[in-house]
Amino acid sequence: MKKLLFFMLLISTSIFLQSQDTFSIIALDTITGEIGGAGASCIDDNAIAGGVLIINDIIPGRGGIHTQAYWRPQNQQNAHDRMVEGMSPQEIIDWLIENDVQNYPAIRQYGIVDFDSDGHPRSAAFTGSQCDDYKNHIIGPNYAIQGNILLGQQILDSMEMRFLNTEGMLAEKLMAALQGANVPGADTRCMGEGVSSLSAFVRVAQTSDTMGTYFCDLVVPETPYGIEPIDSLQVLFDNWLISLDQTETPANSEAFIMSPNPLQRGNKLRIDIAAQDIERILVFDQSGRALIRMEVHRDRLFVDTSDLQSGVYVVQVFAKDGKTASKKLIIK
Numbered sequence: 001m002k003k004l005l006f007f008m009l010l011i012s013t014s015i016f017l018q019s020q021d022t023f024s025i026i027a028l029d030t031i032t033g034e035i036g037g038a039g040a041s042c043i044d045d046n047a048i049a050g051g052v053l054i055i056n057d058i059i060p061g062r063g064g065i066h067t068q069a070y071w072r073p074q075n076q077q078n079a080h081d082r083m084v085e086g087m088s089p090q091e092i093i094d095w096l097i098e099n100d101v102q103n104y105p106a107i108r109q110y111g112i113v114d115f116d117s118d119g120h121p122r123s124a125a126f127t128g129s130q131c132d133d134y135k136n137h138i139i140g141p142n143y144a145i146q147g148n149i150l151l152g153q154q155i156l157d158s159m160e161m162r163f164l165n166t167e168g169m170l171a172e173k174l175m176a177a178l179q180g181a182n183v184p185g186a187d188t189r190c191m192g193e194g195v196s197s198l199s200a201f202v203r204v205a206q207t208s209d210t211m212g213t214y215f216c217d218l219v220v221p222e223t224p225y226g227i228e229p230i231d232s233l234q235v236l237f238d239n240w241l242i243s244l245d246q247t248e249t250p251a252n253s254e255a256f257i258m259s260p261n262p263l264q265r266g267n268k269l270r271i272d273i274a275a276q277d278i279e280r281i282l283v284f285d286q287s288g289r290a291l292i293r294m295e296v297h298r299d300r301l302f303v304d305t306s307d308l309q310s311g312v313y314v315v316q317v318f319a320k321d322g323k324t325a326s327k328k329l330i331i332k
Contacts (some may be wrong), residue, residue: 022040023040023197024039024066025039025143025174027163028142028143032169033206034171035059035064035113036170037174038177039052039066040181040186040187040201042187042190053219053221055068055076057080059205060209060214062115063083064113065092066146068110069108069127069135070107074101075101083112083114088122092110093110093112093125096126097126104130105126106129106130108128108131110125111145111146112125123144125137125146127148132148132149133148134151135147135149135150136153143160149189150188151188159180161180162176171237174202174204178233195227196230199223200233201218203218219233223289223290224289227289228290234316234324235282235290235316235326239314255317256275256278256281256315256327257274258271262330262331263329264331266305269303271300271302271303272300273296279318279319283313291308305331310331314327315327315328315329
């Protein structure tokens with residue numbers, strides 16, 4: 001019996017480690033020196049603590065590494081050690097291919113960025129020929145975007161477009177890139193739930209940060225069935241921006257009007273849509289858990305809040321172009 005249980009444990013461990021991750025971006029800001037990453041996967045906290053966050057390794061002021069697809073901790077540690085030694089992203093990848101912990105680099109995927117000794121950005125990526133389809137990567141001067149088990153190339157292309165065309169600090173660009181993959185089945189394993197993934201994160205380190213303590217460190221390790229983790233992460237991110245005294249939201253706060261606010265518990269919340277491109281509304285609690293989701297088909301909606309307890313919530317609208325606007329709702 002003990003042998004059987006041990007064998008079952010090995011199978012279970014192999015299952016949840018073999019597909020980390022699906023889509024991610026690792027990037028740096030040449031002006032501020034910030035290094036960050038974002039990603040999502042149809043693997044969550046129930047499979048491995050932190051879900052997709054396991055792929056991310058940032059060395060403040062030096063570089064960042066994403067190791068994914070049939071993830072193994074020793075490959076990740078080896079990549080970290082080589083970066084500390086001073087190897088470039090491409091040299092690290094070449095070393096990993098030659099020294100794969102299982103001698104099977106064809107199933108791995110890597111994205112790496114760093115600053116050279118003169119402060120110039122470098123990037124490299126690798127997608128093994130035996131990674132699960134659809135798989136590919138894109139690199140730019142200061143970023144690497146990679147994914148496997150994808151709906152198609154459009155997921156990576158959309159992430160790159162959002163990253164390059166979003167104004168603001170690195171964290172905002174990374175969050176926008178992740179929203180570029182916010183489509184059902186982006187990770188095809190999640191197609192049945194109608195979501196892109198099951199867990200998501202965004203993390204950014206400033207030059208003054210130390211390992212394990214980061215300027216921005218947000219993760220949604222798991223979500224209820226059918227709830228999009230990138231939307232939940234967006235709520236955490238918008239609240240984080242507010243805490244930095246940034247603008248209220250990445251989009252115009254006049255995109256919608258809600259009343260009454262505060263709202264008496266059990267009453268319906270009226271929402272008037274002022275922007276024509278709004279396509280859905282979500283209500284989140286303060287932990288980023290989505291409690292209500294509504295598609296927008298008219299310019300006035302009434303939200304049933306009878307299942308919500310007294311407290312503070314976030315009402316967020318999502319536009320077709322991926323921009324968001326959010327406001328706090330108080331229920332008495």
